[in-house]
Amino acid sequence: MKNYKGKCSCGNIEYCFEGEPISSAFCYCDNCQTHTGSDKWFGLWVLKEKFRFSKGEPTIFTRLGDSGEAVNHAFCGNCGTTLLVDPKVVDFYSVGASTLTTENDFSPKMAIYTASAPKWAVFPEGVPKFDLLPSGVGG
Numbered sequence: 687m688k689n690y691k692g693k694c695s696c697g698n699i700e701y702c703f704e705g706e707p708i709s710s711a712f713c714y715c716d717n718c719q720t721h722t723g724s725d726k727w728f729g730l731w732v733l734k735e736k737f738r739f740s741k742g743e744p745t746i747f748t749r750l751g752d753s754g755e756a757v758n759h760a761f762c763g764n765c766g767t768t769l770l771v772d773p774k775v776v777d778f779y780s781v782g783a784s785t786l787t788t789e790n791d792f793s794p795k796m797a798i799y800t801a802s803a804p805k806w807a808v809f810p811e812g813v814p815k816f817d818l819l820p821s822g823v824g825g
């Protein structure tokens with residue numbers, strides 16, 4: 687089974703996870719636009735039990751998700767890189783694909799929250815788009 691590693695910009699925080707993500711998505715929600723400074727966040731959906739921080743402690747910012755449950759953002763308190771988003775209602779983390787250091791060829795399997803995308807957003811070709819979320823996934 688392949689292991690993946692990643693880190694924040696300054697290197698204070700490192701993580702690893704085991705095996706392949708269960709899915710992956712470009713998320714165009716308002717929060718992702720704000721914390722990435724871009725039109726979207728590329729999240730790899732990694733089962734929480736497969737993931738751990740291997741160096742440092744992330745700082746946690748908590749907001750309320752659409753479900754009414756907490757969504758935690760784990761970021762580096764030094765350089766500000768968001769490492770993952772943790773919607774409490776699901777059993778996976780949305781890990782920032784751009785923080786991976788392991789060579790990979792991940793691509794998004796869906797585009798979510800496209801109803802909130804800015805006018806200048808770029809959508810991936812050939813993957814399903816959802817105004818909010820596909821049914822069965824909490825946010």
Ligand SMILES: [Zn+2]
Pocket residue numbers: 694695696697698699762763764765766767
């Ligand atoms: Zn950092």
Ligand SMILES: [Zn+2]
Pocket residue numbers: 713714715716717718719727799
């Ligand atoms: Zn989002």
